[in-house]
Amino acid sequence: MHAATPQTLNIREATPDDIAALMQIEERSFSSDRLSRRSFRHLLTEGNSVTLVDQLGTAVRGYITLLFRDDVSLARIYSIATAPDYLGQGVAAGLLDAAEQCALAHNCMAMRLEIRKDNAPSQRLFLRHGYALFGTHDGYYEDGMDALRFEKSLAAHLRPELARTTYYRQTLGFTCGASCLMMAMKAFDRSLVLDRTLELQIWREATTIYMTAGHGGCGPYGLALAAHRRGFATEIYVNGDGVLFRESVRSEEKREVITLVHDDFVRQVHASGIAVHHRVAGTAELTRCFANGGIPLVLISTWRLTRERAPHWVVVTGSDERYFFIQDPDNASARPPEQRINMAIIKKDFERMARYGRNATKAVVVVYPRVPAPSI
Structure with a gap:
């Protein structure tokens, strides 16, 4: 009907x-x-x-x-x-x-x-x-x-907040997290130049590890730190203390390396004073983040979008009573660009998407405007 x-x-x-x-x-x-x-x-x-x-x-x-x-x-x-x-x-x-x-x-x-x-x-x-x-x-x-x-x-015409997030399409298959962070930062700093140099800089800072057989991927701790270094306030939601992407590699040596990098990120996050919430950021939390002026970056499984199960970051640009709206930086999809900008996803479907792996890992990084420098 x-x-x-x-x-x-x-x-x-x-x-x-x-x-x-x-x-x-x-x-x-x-x-x-x-x-x-x-x-x-x-x-x-x-x-x-x-x-x-x-x-x-x-x-x-x-x-x-x-x-x-x-x-x-x-x-x-x-x-x-x-x-x-x-x-x-x-x-x-x-x-x-x-x-x-x-x-x-x-x-x-x-x-x-x-x-x-x-x-x-x-x-x-x-x-x-x-x-x-x-x-x-x-x-x-x-x-x-x-x-x-x-x-x-x-x-x-729908919601003013949807227009504030400039779209950036990732140029490499593994830089979705960096590209999402770039879109969020651009919303708060219109002078920021979104280009491949920045994309790779952030990816190098935020990825868990890169090896000849693949990488662990950008994790929430690394992305939050990359935003924090550029002056933006952030907070992290994760549903546990586990090491993200560790199970994606079979080599025990590589698992150890991913664990070392993850633990170092966690130490840096705590030292930086970034808030870490060990719980799921569901509909209520994401709505609260929007109300407080934040832009969430959400780790999803690509199954609903591509019928392939892979970890992927998207930007949530807004919500209404029924939908979350997301921007997907994916450069490999056959979908034209206009179908990746402010895509409407039914909230219950998005909550099913917003998890990855056998352990149903859930991770959200919320980016806020830059913290004003203290007056002297």
Whole structure:
């Protein structure tokens, strides 16, 4: 069942009774790539989609169709058209505004669409509404015309805190923790430059160990120390005193090295006065951290995202009654960047994700603004 669709002026959700009017608009608006009657019926009755129409009196003046996917917080504008008799009367702009509200009602954080490269009026419409060009599809349309790909983040309309966290995509397969910390620090220091040099500096400081056969990974103690050295306040949540990632290697020698590095990190954390809470940071704790101005970095298992069980750090950028919103720095995923920014994850699902390994290791590092220097 669809979420409630916001009502805007003359705009309502289409029904199968509108198919004749939709077909008339389609045939008068496009010379190729037309939606068929069968396609409209599927979209209106079976598809994971919503079609909105602008109706004035008995006249359907235009329509817009949105597609949704259950596993991503992204809406796609599948088609938009205005009846030729009503061009230039703001019909498309009104439909687009209503579609964005509809996408928000479906918990989508972004909108995306393709526009013909030779369709300048449509491009101007979406650019005026804050959409940005992010790619192309060569030969996308039936006649061989290329498509320009546009997207817009809707996060700023949802919650102000979602807009403060700049996205950074990790450049190496093992620097997710460093990349997450960079995103959190950037939220508090807009002058901070996010680049590969900083990414590697933080990784070198925060990783448990690096060996020829692999590394132990960035742990919560190392990440908290890296933030602390740069003046940011931090706190750590871990569900025990165990050594993270120790069981990920078989060599006893390597386990000993990981343990030594971990123990040294723990000593440094205690000496630095960083708060360590030996308990799980669940929904209530994460909500409290947000209320106090913090940004949590959370260790998860990637199973839900990639169907591979691997430890991975993500940034939690906000929450509402039902969802946590995360930014995923993963550079190996086939998912496009817009599907990794402010992803909506149902809270109970996120709590299942936020653990790793046979021991269900849970770790959270919360980053806060820099601590002011004492006055002299």
